[in-house]
Amino acid sequence: MQQLLPVAIRSVLEKPARYAITRLCFFFNAICAKTVDVSKLDKLEEDVVVTLCLLEKYFPPSFFDIMVHLVVHLVREVRLCGPVYFRWMYPFERYMKVLKGYVQNRTRPEGCIAERYIAEEAVEFCTQHLSDVSTVGVPSSQKMGVSKPLSGCTVSVVDQDLLNQAHLYVLENTEEVLPYIEQHMIHIKTAYPKFRKRTKWLQDKHNSTFIQWLRFKVQSELEEDNNGVPENLRWLAAGPNMAVPLYRSYLIKGIKFNIKAQDDVRTTQNSGVYLLAQTMQVASAKDKNPILSNMGFYGVIQEIWDLDYQKFTIPVFRCDWIDSSGLVVDELGFTLVDLSKIGHRNDQFVLASQVKQIFFVDDPMHRGWSVVLSMPNREYNDVIGDEVLGDVIIECEPFTRGMPNVDTFDELVGELGGQNIRDGCEDIWIE
Secondary structure, three states, rough: OOOOOHHOOOOOOHHHHHHHHHHHHHHHHHHOOOOOOOHHHHHHHHHHHHHHHHHHHHHHHHOOOHHHHHHHHHHHHEEEHHOHOOOOOHHHHHHHHHHHOOOOOOOOOHHHHHHHHHHHHHHHHHHHHOOOOOOOOOOOOOOOOOOEOOOOEEEEEEEEEHHHHHHHHHHHHHHHHHHHHHHHHHHHHHOOHHOOOOHHHHHHHHHHHHHHHHHHHHHHHHOOOOOOOOHHHHHHOOOOEEEEEOEEEEOOOOEEEEHHHHHOOOOOOOOOOOOEEEEEEEEOOOOOEEEEEEEEEEEEEEEEEEEEEOOEEEEEEEEEEEHHHHHHEEOOOOOOEEOEEOOOOOOOEEOOOOOOEEEEEEOOOOOOOOEEEEOEEEEEOOOOOOOOOEEEEEOOOOOOOOOOOHHHHHHHHHHHHHOOOOOOOOOOOOO
C-alpha cells in the first residue's frame, strides 16, 4: 500500500479519486517510518482528516466502517507510543506461518507445535557453542558488513580505456590519494597558467594525466623513503591487473546486486542503483565556469568488475546511467526515468559500496517510462542474541516528501464536471 498502490492506480482512476487514495498511501508511508519527526505530527493529523473527507466524495457510505475511521487516531498513537514498527503485528502474523508448518499430525496440532518448538530451540542453543562451524539446515546469520561474490567469475582482458576509467574512479574516491589529487591540480595550473581559471579544462586535463603522474610520483617517493608511502597506496599507484574477473551477482554489505542480463531471466530485480554524488555542472558547451553541486544519478548495472590490485581487490559496477533528458519528477513527487536514454558515457563506473539499491516499475500511464522506487532498508542486529520475533527492522523510504495539494482538488473536479463525486445526499455542516 505504501509503495506499489500509488503506482498501480496511476492509469486506472481519474485524478481527483487517484489523488485522494495517493494521499492516504503517503500518510501510511510517513507514520511507518523508523524515525518520526514529532514537530510534523500535528500537520500529519490534519492531512489525514482532510484525506478522509476527500475519500467521502468518491466512495459509498458502506466503505467507511470502523477500520477506516480508526485511521484518524493513528497519529495520536504515534505521539503517545512512538514509532509504529515497535507495536505492529506483522512479525507475529508471519511467525504463525512457521508454527503452522510444525504440525505433522492434524489430530494433535498443539502437541506438534510444542514439541517441534522445543526441539528447534534446543538445536539453536547448541549452535551458539558452534558459531564457527557451518551447520546443516540452520540458515546462516545475516551480516550487513559482508561483501563477497555470489556467482562464478569470467576472467576477461578488458579495454584499456575502460580499465583506466574504472581505475581513475577508484583513485579519486580513496582517502589516501586525495592529497595527491590536490598536488596534481596545482602542478597543472603551474604548467598551464593560461588555463588556470578554466575549471572544466583543468578537470579534463587532470582525468587524462593523473594515473601516469601518480605512478611516477609514488615511485620517486619510494626511492627517497621506502617507509613513507602506505602499502595500499603503492599497489593503487601500480594499477590493476589487465585480466579482470567479471561476476553476474555480488553481495555488498548484505545486499544482493545482479547485472541486467541476470535480471532478464528472473522474476526479481536487483540491478537498479542510485548514486548521490558531487558533480560538475555546466550550463552549455561553452560554459567555462561550471559549478559543483550534489546530483542524483539513476542507473542499471551492466557488469560487475573485481579490480585486482595484487594485495586486495575492489568491486566496481559498470552501469548505464540515465541521461538528464530521461529524468522527470511529476506533480506528486514520483521520479520517472526513461531507461532507453543513456548518458555519462565517460563516467560509467562506481564503487559498489557507494550505491543504493532501487528498482524500476513500468509506469502504467506513460509508455516507455518507469517509476523509481527505493528498496526497503533492513537492519540486522545481533541475530544470535535476539529472539526470533522482531529481530529485523524493515523500512520503506518515502519516494516523495509531500502530499497532493488539496487546493487543486476543486480545480480538478471542475474540469471533470463532478462525474466522480457522490450525489443524492444532504450536506452535513460541522461547526
